[in-house]
Amino acid sequence: KAGVTQTPRYLIKTRGQQVTLSCSPISGHRSVSWYQQTPGQGLQFLFEYFSETQRNKGNFPGRFSGRQFSNSRSEMNVSTLELGDSALYLCASSAQGTLNTEAFFGQGTRLTVV
């Protein structure tokens, strides 16, 4: 069974640009969550989607947005990139998105903003 796939694995963008990251969950999983991992702030929750609806949202500015498609694939978009957006972005999928179902993480997309 294929795991969670995140593309691309590495990305370099210039300050002010926008970027879109993609996450393909495990087949059959309906919940997709996104996290930002940085050395200074650690792992921080961005948002969670379930059946194409945003169900939870973390404390990030509106420049960070996401969506989920009918096949459960999810995209995350960051507009007007800042140097501080450089991070590893992790996606996690689970079958039902409840605490009784395990979340499986992808390997992440490493974004560098220059």
Added chain:
Amino acid sequence: GNSVTQMEGPVTLSEEAFLTINCTYTATGYPSLFWYVQYPGEGLQLLLKATKADDKGSNKGFEATYRKETTSFHLEKGSVQVSDSAVYFCALSRDNYGQNFVFGPGTRLSVLP
């Protein structure tokens, strides 16, 4: 707000040594508690979890007990192996509807042969 504190390390042990990684949390109500592990170049993997007070989670020789009175969820293993070298994250979630984890800073463990 919700938060998780854990020893940041790095922790360096010899093979077969006893491991303890401390984790304490702050949350209103009764969160569920987790330990995740991140091996080099990989995503996070669930190691174990506990959903109510006094529950003990265990997996691969690791265990942790949910202690409400001390708001703690310390990770232990009796005899570590080189293959246990990784970063360990303690996490909580108060949301029983949806996945919304609050992670600790992570503890890097190196096990020497």
